[in-house]
Amino acid sequence: MTSTTPLLEVSGLTMRFGGLLAVDGVALNVFPQQIVSMIGPNGAGKTTVFNCLTGFYKPSDGKIIFRGEEIQGLPGFKVARKGMIRTFQHVRLFKEMTVLENLLIAQHQSMNTNMLAGLFKTPSYRRSEKEAMDRAAYWLERVDLKEFANRKANTLAYGQQRRLEIARCMVTQPSLLMLDEPAAGLNPRETEDLKVLIAELRQNHDLTILLIEHDMKLVMSISDHIVVINQGCPLAQGTPEQVRQNPDVIKAYLGET
Amino acid sequence: MMIQNLKPAVISAVVVVVLTGLLMGVRLEQLGTGLTVTGAGPDVYWKIAAAAAFMFFFNLFRDHLSALWKALPGMPKTPTTLSDAAEKPLVRRLFWCFLIAAALIWPFMANRGGTDLATLVLIYIMLGLGLNIVVGLAGLLDLGYVGFYAVGAYSYALLAMYFGVGFWTGLIAAGCMAALFGFLLGFPVLRLRGDYLAIVTLGFGEIIRILLNNMTWLTNGPNGIGGIPKPTLFGLEFSRRASEGMQSFHDFVGISYDSSHRVIFLYLLALLLVLITLFVINRLLRMPIGRAWEALREDEIACRSLGINPTAIKLNAFTIGATFAGFAGCFFAARQGFISPESFTFIESAIILAIVVLGGMGSQVGVILAAIIMTVLPEMAREFNEYRMLLFGLMMVLMMIWRPQGLLPMKRPHMELRT
Numbered sequence: 001m002t003s004t005t006p007l008l009e010v011s012g013l014t015m016r017f018g019g020l021l022a023v024d025g026v027a028l029n030v031f032p033q034q035i036v037s038m039i040g041p042n043g044a045g046k047t048t049v050f051n052c053l054t055g056f057y058k059p060s061d062g063k064i065i066f067r068g069e070e071i072q073g074l075p076g077f078k079v080a081r082k083g084m085i086r087t088f089q090h091v092r093l094f095k096e097m098t099v100l101e102n103l104l105i106a107q108h109q110s111m112n113t114n115m116l117a118g119l120f121k122t123p124s125y126r127r128s129e130k131e132a133m134d135r136a137a138y139w140l141e142r143v144d145l146k147e148f149a150n151r152k153a154n155t156l157a158y159g160q161q162r163r164l165e166i167a168r169c170m171v172t173q174p175s176l177l178m179l180d181e182p183a184a185g186l187n188p189r190e191t192e193d194l195k196v197l198i199a200e201l202r203q204n205h206d207l208t209i210l211l212i213e214h215d216m217k218l219v220m221s222i223s224d225h226i227v228v229i230n231q232g233c234p235l236a237q238g239t240p241e242q243v244r245q246n247p248d249v250i251k252a253y254l255g256e257t
Numbered sequence: 258m259m260i261q262n263l264k265p266a267v268i269s270a271v272v273v274v275v276l277t278g279l280l281m282g283v284r285l286e287q288l289g290t291g292l293t294v295t296g297a298g299p300d301v302y303w304k305i306a307a308a309a310a311f312m313f314f315f316n317l318f319r320d321h322l323s324a325l326w327k328a329l330p331g332m333p334k335t336p337t338t339l340s341d342a343a344e345k346p347l348v349r350r351l352f353w354c355f356l357i358a359a360a361l362i363w364p365f366m367a368n369r370g371g372t373d374l375a376t377l378v379l380i381y382i383m384l385g386l387g388l389n390i391v392v393g394l395a396g397l398l399d400l401g402y403v404g405f406y407a408v409g410a411y412s413y414a415l416l417a418m419y420f421g422v423g424f425w426t427g428l429i430a431a432g433c434m435a436a437l438f439g440f441l442l443g444f445p446v447l448r449l450r451g452d453y454l455a456i457v458t459l460g461f462g463e464i465i466r467i468l469l470n471n472m473t474w475l476t477n478g479p480n481g482i483g484g485i486p487k488p489t490l491f492g493l494e495f496s497r498r499a500s501e502g503m504q505s506f507h508d509f510v511g512i513s514y515d516s517s518h519r520v521i522f523l524y525l526l527a528l529l530l531v532l533i534t535l536f537v538i539n540r541l542l543r544m545p546i547g548r549a550w551e552a553l554r555e556d557e558i559a560c561r562s563l564g565i566n567p568t569a570i571k572l573n574a575f576t577i578g579a580t581f582a583g584f585a586g587c588f589f590a591a592r593q594g595f596i597s598p599e600s601f602t603f604i605e606s607a608i609i610l611a612i613v614v615l616g617g618m619g620s621q622v623g624v625i626l627a628a629i630i631m632t633v634l635p636e637m638a639r640e641f642n643e644y645r646m647l648l649f650g651l652m653m654v655l656m657m658i659w660r661p662q663g664l665l666p667m668k669r670p671h672m673e674l675r676t
Contacts, residue, residue, distance in 0.1 A: 054562065080564035092559040094552045100674045104545070105552045109564045111545045118544035119537065137674060149674035172563060 013062035022048045024232045037211040037219045040229035046212045055079035085174035091161045095154035103136035106168045139167040159190040183215045266316035273309040364521040378632045379527035385612040385624040387581030393619035395574030396554035398455040401462025405435045405579040407601035409586025414482040424488040435583025443575035470598040481597025495519035617663025
C-alpha cells in the first residue's frame with residue numbers, strides 16, 4: 001500500500017433494476033497508484049458497478065467517495081471531469097473522425113471554447129489549440145499510432161482501436177483510469193503489450209487503474225489487489241495470491257462439485 | 258412469363274374501362290324534373306381506350322420494364338479527378354472567390370425580377386445554413402425552425418412599430434431574441450431524442466404562429482404589421498423622398514432616383530449577411546464546438562465518458578441555429594415591409610428542412626445549391642401552375658432514390674497532424 005487515504009472509496013454500493021438486484025453491497029477501496037482488478041463470472045455485475053461509479057447509472061444505494069468527495073448520483077460527464085475516466089467493453093471511438101480528432105475531442109473541457117476567441121483566432125485560442133495538438137501527438141507516439149494520426153478511426157485494426165481508446169482517456173489527464181475488459185479480443189502478443197502499457201502508465205503518469213478483465217494471466221500478473229464479485233455480491237478480495245487460494249472463488253469459477 | 262402476366266393485364270384493363278367509363282364516360286344531367294344519362298364525346302372514349310391499352314401492355318411487359326429500369330444508369334458520379342481537385346485549398350479558395358464575385362455582379366446584370374428572386378434565394382440560403390447547424394451538424398431534427406424565423410421578423414417589426422427602432426439595431430435585437438427563444442426552448446426539450454424532439458419542435462413552431470395570430474393587441478393578429486422601415490445605408494434612405502431629418506441615397510451620391518437602387522441594395526445586404534453566416538459557420542466547424550457536434554452525433558455515451566456535457570453542446574447548436582433564423586427573419590421583415598403570421602406556416606419549415614436534406618446534411622455548398630434549386634425551380638415552373646407542387650414532390654422522390662446523401666454530401670474540414 002502506497003498511501004493511507006484511498007483515492008476511491010466505495011461502500012454498500014447497490015443497484016436495483018426493478019425487481020432485479022444487479023449489484024448488492026459492493027465495497028472496495030482503491031489507493032493511489034494501485035492497480036485494482038475486478039473479476040467475476042459473466043453477468044456478475046462488474047460492468048454495472050463500473051456504470052454506477054462513473055455516473056452512467058444512478059446507484060440505488062451506497063456511497064462513492066472519489067478524492068474525498070461524494071460523487072454518487074452525479075451525471076457521467078461531471079464524474080469524468082473530476083478525473084475518473086473509463087473505457088468501454090466494446091470500443092466506442094468516434095469512427096468517422098480521424099485518430100487525431102478523437103484525441104482532440106477528449107480535450108474539449110480543457111480547451112478554450114470561447115466562441116469569440118474561436119471566431120477571431122485570438123492568441124490564447126491558438127495557444128490552447130496548439131497545446132491540445134501537442135498532447136495528442138505525444139500520446140499517439142506513446143501508443144504507437146502516430147503514423148495513423150490522419151486516418152479515420154474505423155480504418156484501424158482492432159488492437160489499435162483499443163490502444164487509441166486508452167490514449168483518448170489519457171489526454172484528459174485523469175487520476176483514475178477505469179478499463180472495462182481492455183484485453184478482450186486481443187491476441188497474446190497484444191495482451192502482453194497492453195500489460196506493459198498499463199504498468200508504464202502507473203509508473204510514469206501517477207495513475208491509478210481499476211480494471212475489469214477475464215484474462216486471468218493478465219489479472220494475476222499485474223494487479224495489486226483483486227475484488228471478486230459473484231451475482232452482484234462481493235465474494236472475496238485481497239492480493240492475487242489470496243484470491244487464487246480462496247475456496248469460495250474457486251467454487252464460483254469452477255462450479256459446485 | 259407473358260402468359261403469366263396475361264391475366265392481371267386483362268383484369269387491369271377491364272378495371273380501367275369500367276372505372277373511367279363510369280366516372281368520365283357518362284354524365285347525369287338534369288332535364289326538367291328528371292335526370293338523364295348522357296354519354297361523353299368520342300374523344301373521351303378514345304382516351305379511355307388508350308388508357309386501358311396502356312395498362313394492359315404495361316402489366317403484360319412489366320418484368321421487361323423493371324429490367325429496363327434497373328439497367329437505367331444511376332446519377333453520374335463526380336469524376337474522381339474533380340473531387341480530388343476540390344480537396345486542394347487553393348482550388349477551394351478560387352472556387353469561393355469566383356462564386357462571391359459572380360454573386361456580386363449578378364444584380365447589375367440581371368433585371369429587377371432576377372435580383373428580387375436572388376434576394377429570396379439568399380434568405381433561404383441563410384435559413385438553410387442556420388438549420389444546417391442544428392440538423393446537419395448537431396443531428397437534431399428540428400421541424401419548428403420557422404418559429405425562430407418568425408420571432409426574428411416580429412421582433413424587428415414590433416420594435417419598429419412601437420419604438421421606431423431602425424434596421425441595424427433591429428437586426429441585432431432580432432438575433433438576440435431568436436437566440437433567447439432557442440435557448441429557452443432548447444433547455445427543456447434537448448433531453449429528448451430523435452422523433453420526440455422533432456414533434457416538440459413542430460409544436461413549438463405552431464405555437465409561435467398561433468400566438469402571433471391571436472395576440473391581436475400586440476401583433477395585429479392575422480392582419481399583420483405593415484410599414485416596416487426599410488434598411489438604411491449609414492443613415493441614407495432608399496426612397497424618392499427622404500423622411501424627416503434623413504437624407505436619401507440618390508441625393509447623397511448625386512444621381513437621379515431609380516427604384517432599382519433599393520432592390521440592389523437589399524440584395525447586397527442579404528449577400529453580406531449570407532457571407533457573414535458562411536464565415537461564422539466555417540469557423541465553428543474548425544473550433545472545438547464543431548468537433549463536439551460531430552462527436553455527439555456519432556456517440557453520445559462516449560462523449561459523456563470524456564466529460565462533455567451533451568445538453569450544453571446541443572443547446573449551443575440550437576441557440577446558434579436560432580440566431581441565424583432571427584437575422585434572416587429581421588431581413589425578411591425589412592424587405593417585405595409587411596409581415597403576417599401567414600408567412601410562417603409549417604410548410605416553410607418543411608421547405609427549409611428540404612433544402613438541408615437535398616443539399617446534403619452538413620454541407621454548405623450543398624445548402625446553397627439546394628436553396629437555389631428550391632426557390633428558382635418553382636418560380637420557373639410557374640407555367641405549369643397547378644402541377645407545380647406535383648413536380649416539386651416528384652423531384653424530391655427522385656432525389657431520395659438516386660442521391661439519398663444529398664447533392665453534395667458534407668466533407669468536414671479535418672485537422673491534420675503535421676509530422
